[in-house]
Structure formats: structure tokens, C-alpha cells
Amino acid sequence: MDRLDDELREAFGIGLNEYEVLVRLSEADQHALRMSTLADAMRFSRSRITHTISRMEAAGWVERCKSGDDGRGIVAQLTDQGYALLVEAAPTHVTGVREHLVDIADADDFAAMGRVMDAVVDKLSAAHPEVDIR
The missing domain is CATH 1.20.5 (Single alpha-helices involved in coiled-coils or other helix-helix interfaces)
Incomplete structure (x- = not known):
């Protein structure tokens, strides 16, 4: 995990946790998830997901908005810039998983x-x- 994290940080300035957020949002309907759902899916505390999303929002990779369902919840939504970063970073991550796990088993x-x-x-x-x- 550390090696995968290091490879993403060196090449793209994101860590494995941020990469996972990008992946989860890219797979969600309308590329958006409630913050609480995202926290639960990643096994993060509410404060940890808030901190992570704050960093990612400052970088322009995600944005927060009110939930369209009830207007009370907050949704994290993947931006075009975040999606482009995911598309660019995915081959590096896949190659790393193959080299550090798949190819050796x-x-x-x-x-x-x-x-x-x-x-x-x-x-x-x-x-x-x-x-x-x-």
C-alpha cells in the first residue's frame, strides 16, 4: 500500500486515499455521493472524510454541494478536473498493483x-x- 501511495504521490501529487475517493465518485450516479456514504464506504470518520474532501476541493478535483434528495445532506461531486486526473493516474495505479501484487502471485x-x-x-x-x- 505504501509503494502504491508513493507512486501516485510522486507522479500526480495525490495519495491512495484521494485516488480511492476519485474512483468511488467516478463510479457513482452523476459522479456524486453523500459525504456520509463516502465516509462509510471508505471506513473513514466523518471528520477525516471532511478533511480529505476539503483538500481535494481546494485542488479542484471535487466540489461540495447540497443533496438534491433532501437539501440537508452534503454531496461530494467529482469535477471535470478530478475525472481527468483519475484517467491520467489510473494506468500508473493499475501498473503498480500488477507489479507489486498480481505478477508475483x-x-x-x-x-x-x-x-x-x-x-x-x-x-x-x-x-x-x-x-x-x-
């Missing part, structure tokens, strides 16, 4: 890791059925 290792992660998700799902873990 064989198919049996990935199959075993998949079984372990399935068991973890199954246990967490049983313990917390109110949370959509998958």
Missing part, C-alpha cells in the same frame, strides 16, 4: 486468497446483516 495463491476473503465476508455478513458488505 500465482493463480493458486489468488484462489486461496479469494476463499479466505469469502469466509471473512460471510462471517461479517452473518454478524451484521444490516450492513451490505458485498
